[in-house]
Amino acid sequence: MWKAGGRRIVPGRGDQMNRRDTILVADDVEINRAVLRSIFEEDYNVLEAENGEQALFLMRQYRDSIAIVLLDLIMPVRDGYEVMEERQADPSLRGLPVAVITADDSVESEIRVFDLGASDIIGKPFEPHLVRRRIRNIVSLSQRHLDQDDCIREQARKLRESNAAVIDALSSIIEYRSAETGQHIKRIQLFTRVLLEDVAANCPDLGLDESRIAMIVSASSLHDIGKIAIPDAILNKPGRLTAEEFEVMKTHAVKGCEILSRLDRMGDRDYLKYASDICLYHHERWDGKGYPKGLKKDRIPMCAQVVGIADCYDALTTDRVYRGAIPPEHAFNMILNGECGAFSPRLLESFKNVRDSFRELTLRYADQELPQSELVEAEPLEDRREDGRDAGQLFQAKYLTLLGGIDATVMEVDFQTGLYHLEYLSDPVFDTLRSGQRFEDSVRLFAEQSVLPEDRPALLTFMTESMGGFLEQEQMGREIYFRVWERGAQGFRRCGCSMLRVDAGSLYCKKVLLVWKIEGEAQKGRDxxxxxxxxxxxxxxxxxxxxxxxxxxxxxxxxxxxxxxxxxxxxxxxxxxxxxxxxxxxxxxxxxxxxxxxxxxxxxxxxxxxxxxxxxxxxxxxxxxxxxxxxxxxxxxxxxxxxxxxxxxSKRAQEELRRMQERYQLILEQTEDIIVEWDIRKERLTVSDNWEKKFGYQPVQDGLMKQISMGSHIHPDDLAECAALQRDMAGGKPYGEKELRVADKDGRYRWCRVRAAAQMDEMGHPLRVVAVIADIGEEKRRSEFLQNRAERDGLTGFYNQTAGKLRARQLLEKQGCGRAAALYMIDMDNFREVNERYGHSFGNVVLQEISNRLRRLFSGGEVLIRVGGDEFLILAPGVEEAAARAQGREIQQALQDIIGRDVVRFRFSCSIGISLCPGDGEDFETLYRKGCRALLAAKERDTDKYVLYRDEPKIVDEENEPAAGNTHIDTEDDGYDGLAREVFDALYGTGEAVKSLSRALELAGRRLGLSRVGVIQADGDGERCSLFSEWCKEGSVPLREVMQDVLVTRLGGWEQFGADGVFCCADAAEIGGEAGTAGAVRGPGAVGEPGALGTAETAALELERTDARAVFRFAVRDSGGDRGWISFEDCLARREWTEEQRAQLAFAAGIISLFLLKMWA
The missing domain is CATH 3.30.450.20 (PAS domain)
Structure with missing residues (x-):
């Protein structure tokens, strides 16, 4: 996730690191990812993966932008060890630094992790500040390595430039010694470059990039450096050389190679390798008739073959002491026809492509004028391939022309890969050879439809069983004849099939050409x-x-x-x-x-x-x-x-469809939404062009459900939602909608809303799903901004009390039962004196500094809440008792001397109450209550103390003692703010009515820390009642065991409810006694008389039988009278509700009441 407004880039990074600004967090536990994300999201973009397969997918996708991978070892699908092994085996991933974060501190694990290339191991649990510093150090070290690589490449470039000057000097020596070289070296370099560029375009398998071409071109200038060792009498002899003299001249290739071998101190080994190969082998020929070693075919280095053609052409088109220059056109024909020795057919095809470029260079850099009869005005130097086609395309055109001339159908079959291709179709009778997923299927179909029945077995045997022997025996060819049915002639005609092996000299090539031809008079008659x-x-x-x-x-x-x-x-x-x-x-x-x-x-x-x-x-x-x-x-x-x-x-219908598609396309172009179509049966995904424009890549298109679960660009936290949407739509749900985060090509997650609709077949089964994907990033940012303003305290930036407690509950639910956590209640000692002495403005500055110091101590996924003026609550997940004690001391130290003694004469200190999960409780309300008790105990001791709830036997005994003083006093915002809204959302969200009601009752019970919440429904005359629905906390007595067909009068009668339908009882033990005035209240503020419950003693007994202590009831009424009530009950302690809390609880109960009346209608 990335924050609105962008991320802060760590100072000191180079240009390379400005791209490597992403951290990949791979951990299957969501809360661990959340903690690490909170540590790094201000400085880095954070990608997340929940298993090893997803981690590898994201590593490959974003390897150029990932600064480091934070890897857990224990993960599903593929664990951390497998991820590191895959990283070691893949050269493109090997450079990514990896920091392993694990709870396994065994020596064996550490050795294995470091052997697999980890940069560091960080143990769990970890201190956020230390993790941040260690990761930053690893990233910085990795950046230095990258910078060093850049420096090495730059030094190599400068070295090549220096070497080039030396090479030019050596080359000029040859030109001065030889009377006939002139600008020979310059032309060789130009010819070599032009020819290499065409070869690179037509022969990509040779791997010629611009850097290799430049290196070969430079090295070509040394092809004749060995002529330094040739005597002047032979080198500049005015006439043809004798056989003995030519043998001496041929030694220049070996002599040049020996000279270059002494230049190994130049340092550029690749360059010297090219130069040595060119110098030694540029006189070798394709047929093995060259010198000095008589190499054949591809044993001759490609660079030497290219320079050999360039050198031969230049020798023909320039004056030599033994003959005059030959016009370029004649020189081309001589080389192509082998008069100057045999050259590679592939290079000759490129040579033909660049003939105009060669001629232009010949004229521009000529040592002398060519014969006038041969000169034409030169055109600008450019690529002049025939019809813009390359050598491969021209060869293909010649091949197809030849096939048309022989009037035969030709098929190519590769028995190693199983691919087959009908390259040329001469007669419709062979059209069935196009069909079939395999070659065998196409031949069988052709035989069944077109071949005389008695000839079919021989043809099928020839094509299948005999093929293995044909390939193993390395035969050149084989033929078979059979008869085929011709519709035009209405009869069977003789047909021949020739099997020709491609490249019979290769043991590994298993390609065959099948040539089919209808023969004799039958063919003539057909034509x-x-x-x-x-x-x-x-x-x-x-x-x-x-x-x-x-x-x-x-x-x-x-x-x-x-x-x-x-x-x-x-x-x-x-x-x-x-x-x-x-x-x-x-x-x-x-x-x-x-x-x-x-x-x-x-x-x-x-x-x-x-x-x-x-x-x-x-x-x-x-x-x-x-x-x-x-x-x-x-x-x-x-x-x-x-x-x-x-x-x-039919064309008019197609035209109308085309116009509809054009209108559809025009609509698409006016919106940024993406249209997706998913073929459920083929598991094939088709997306509109907007996807690639927005995300920069094509999504997974085949095997969608499997691919997304194994590794995709969807945020790990949203994978379950995405999979649920897929299952729902594939299961026949007509419409679905989800919000997901999808990573773009730079690894930034974008929020998207997916609206999907299913298209059914004639049987009502889902056929395909059409979805619209809208970018809601801006909407989310605005929502998060407004939510942040609503949830955050404006002074400190901590959560306010309502939002913070909700987040704390969610955090505890997410981490699950039995997981460790610590709740800190922090209260500044005597802070009122600060406001009274120095004013509230100064006090606000101090509170901001307090929040900043706490934020620095807690920066790894904790929930930080400002409860009151100078009171704070912090819920920290994953904290055991020893760590909680140490953290308590750190908080005390951090909040001392907030402002220097030279500024104010006040000693700052704090008191801290700590409760621990799961020992002191597992729900937020319990931890909060016990944290408050521990804080009170710390205040009673003295200032500047911290107390763990379990360390104080007195408060633990008081908590467990069922005395009258055991009273739950709710704070103003303890679960009541926003309760009505959340109850409404639970009732009227998606789902069945019964499930929605159960969800709302559970929500209210958990929010308020109650024992149970039940709905009681009266019968038609209102005299008897039974339980309709209930949520009951674990350990409490369910109402369903006792609340069936009970007289309403036994439960207090309808008279218990005031005019507003509310009955509130703080303590059932006080009903019917003198305390009943305070204990039972009808309506807000109304006092219940001792007999208001009908028979007080009977009602008290019923409450005792259900184990209820504090009760809040709200009547369900309509125009016909009382229909039942909703009961909120605490079985553990007295509960004093304030007037504001009663009003809010009554409002939420009223919403439930309206929902019930609709259900009971």
């Missing part, structure tokens, strides 16, 4: 325009059909009657008005697209299929589905046989 066999059959074909040439005009050679009916034109009209050009019948806006589709589809097969518009004779626009097949006409011209179907009606 002729089949419909011409009979005019009757031609005209009987459904829909419109026509035969046209494969020219830009789509010239019609033949058409049927259905074609004329489709568009309304006669054959003569088409010939005279449109010159038999089908292109002119196509809607103008679709003509170019139709021609483009035909070209594109014929590149990959002999079949075309498309939809477009045509113009009818009546001026209407007709949508056509066109399926065509490549054939030849009577004169041997390539032609397309088209079959047309009118799809105007």
């Amino acid at each position: 002729q325009a089949g419909p011409e066999a009979g005019a009757g059959a031609w005209n009987d074909l459904l829909g419109g059909t026509f035969l046209c040439l494969c020219d830009p005009h789509m010239t019609i050679r033949k058409l049927n009657d259905g074609f004329c009916r489709l568009l309304g034109y006669g054959e003569a009209e088409i010939r005279e008005q449109f010159h038999s050009r089908y292109r002119n019948l196509i809607y103008p806006g679709d003509r170019e697209e139709v021609l483009r589709q035909i070209r594109e589809q014929l590149r990959v097969g002999n079949v075309v299929e498309m939809e477009y518009r045509a113009q009818g004779k009546d001026g209407s626009t007709v949508w056509l589905l066109d399926r065509g097949h490549l054939t030849v006409d009577d004169e041997g011209n390539s032609a397309l046989f088209h079959m047309l179907v009118d799809v105007t009606r």
Whole structure:
């Protein structure tokens, strides 16, 4: 979570750390995460994970912004040890510092944790200030390591620059010695860069990035450094070298490598490796006929191959002592055709792509003018690939053109991965090969639908069982023949299938090409325009059909009657008005697209299929589905046989749907809300584009329920809510709504409101869920701001009494039964004197300083409350008795000498009462009451003391003694403020009426520290009554055991209630006696007479039988009279209610009363 207004960045961080401003807290206990979050949320963004799998997910997602990981060892799914092992195995995570926070202090655990790379171990329980300092030190040390890495990289860059100067000097020596080099070194560097950039674009598997390219380009200048060792007589000989002289010249490669080996002190080993490889191997050739070692193919380093091409090209296009310069075009052809030795086919494809760039560089950096006949005006140097396509795309185009020429269907199958791909379709008979999830399925389907039954077993055996032997025996190819059914010829035709192994020289490659081809006269007969066999059959074909040439005009050679009916034109009209050009019948806006589709589809097969518009004779626009097949006409011209179907009606429906989608998209673009669609059966999630705009990444889309539980961007505290929403919607709930926190790409949690609606199938089962996700971050911030103002004390910033006690109750409920906690009641001694001597303004300054000092002592998830003027309450979770005593002493020391003696003559001190959970109680009311008693005991002793409740036998005895003095005196705000609102929310929230009522009764009972709260319902005539609903605290006697079909008069009769429907009894023991005047009150302030309960003694006996001590009753009435009452009872002590408390309790009871009347109606 992050606070509104941003976080405070720790001073002294570098630029790198400004990005690493996130701490990941991984702990399965929510309260532990809350404590750590409260420690660090002011300085860092805090991500949270509740198990090891989620921690690893967030570590990988936000590894560039995480400053440190705070890791618990004992977690579900994957524990902390497994997380650290995974971190060690993943190089991208290894640099993340990890601090382990654990209660396991064994030596074995510490050794294992440090062996797995932990930076520190922090034991539980921990002191917040120490944790903050230790984590900050680890983060600071990690930052220094990052800064050192940056410095090392910068020094390496400067070193390369220095080395470059040395290399330039060495290169210039060669140029001065050789009479023919000129600008050879400069051109080699330029040629190498241009060629490498194209290779990097077309061959990503080589891993050429900009830094590697720059290093190779620089190293290329040393390719001929070995010529320093060649005698001048040979180096500058004016003519061809003899065989002996050429052998001496060839030694320059080895000599250069020896020279470079002595430069290892330059320090850049990668650079020297490239330089040595280039120097030694740039004269090697692909076929092994180069020198000095005769390496073949990919055994030649790629950098040397590139420089070899550049060096060969430059040698051809510059004057040499034994011949003149060759024009660039001729040089290209010589290299491509192997006249200068064989080069890598992949590099030659890139070489062809950069021919214009090479020519431009040749002209720009020429040592002399080239022959005039060969010179043309140079264009600016730029990328001039054919049609903007790279080498791979050009090769693919050539490959598909070849397949079209041989008129065969080709499929590629990889038996290692199970992938198959129908690369080219020459005949519709093979169309079923596209289907099937596996290759075996597609072949089986093809055999069942198209192959003669008696040929099927041989074909299936050939494709399945024989395949293993074919691959194991490393055969080059195999063939099989069978017969297939052709619809056009209405018979079976002979077909052949050739199995060709791809890269037969590789033991690991298991790719096969399957070439399918219909053969002989059958093929020829099929290629002729089949419909011409009979005019009757031609005209009987459904829909419109026509035969046209494969020219830009789509010239019609033949058409049927259905074609004329489709568009309304006669054959003569088409010939005279449109010159038999089908292109002119196509809607103008679709003509170019139709021609483009035909070209594109014929590149990959002999079949075309498309939809477009045509113009009818009546001026209407007709949508056509066109399926065509490549054939030849009577004169041997390539032609397309088209079959047309009118799809105007369906296209209009599609167009209307498209317009609806456009309107929907326009609405989406006007809002920032995200639309999500979840296919329940496929567990597939689809989101609108707004998601990536808002969060910066694509969400989990497959296996949604499993993925979210294992690791996602949803806050751990909200995962249960998210899972519940998913279960509800998948279970058929029509509508659901939740508020969740989702992390964006920077690791910041955003508050979102999810509104989901289910779409049902015809059986009423949920089919999919459509949800709208709205960003409510600003709404939450405003709400938190207003809530903060309402809940916080304006002077100290602590919780006020009402809000603080509610938070304290919630904290105790959240941490569960049996967990340790300490409650401190702190009261400043004689603080009234400060206000009287120095004024209230000065007193307020002192109170602010007191709160600041307490906040520094308690900064790890405690609840800090200002109870009164100078009285404070602090509830600290996870604190045992020894720690509570130490904390008490620290509080005393911290609140001494708040203001220096030289400023005021007053000795500041405090008294502290401490109660402990679970020993002194497990609910807040009990701890609060005992803390107050311990505070009173500390005050009675002397000032500047702290007392634990359990240390004072006197107050413990008084607490347990059932004397008349054992009276519960509620403070003004002890659970009553806001009670009516919370009761209303409990009653009218979601859920059934009975459950809502039970929830409201329990809420009131726990808030007020009562023993039970019950609803009594009268029968029709009001004479008898029974228990309707009840909440009873553990250990108290339930009313249901005694309150069944009881006379109302035995319980005091209806006369007990005043005009406002209230009866209040502070002590049942006093009913009927002299104390009854004070003990039983009808209505606020009304005095109950001794006999007001009908028979006082009888009523007292009934209360004694139910073990009730203090009772507050509120009558449930409607226009028909009394219907029952609500009873609030304390079985442990007297209870004195103030007038204000009675009014608030009566108001809350009135809300319950209205709810009951609706239930009983």
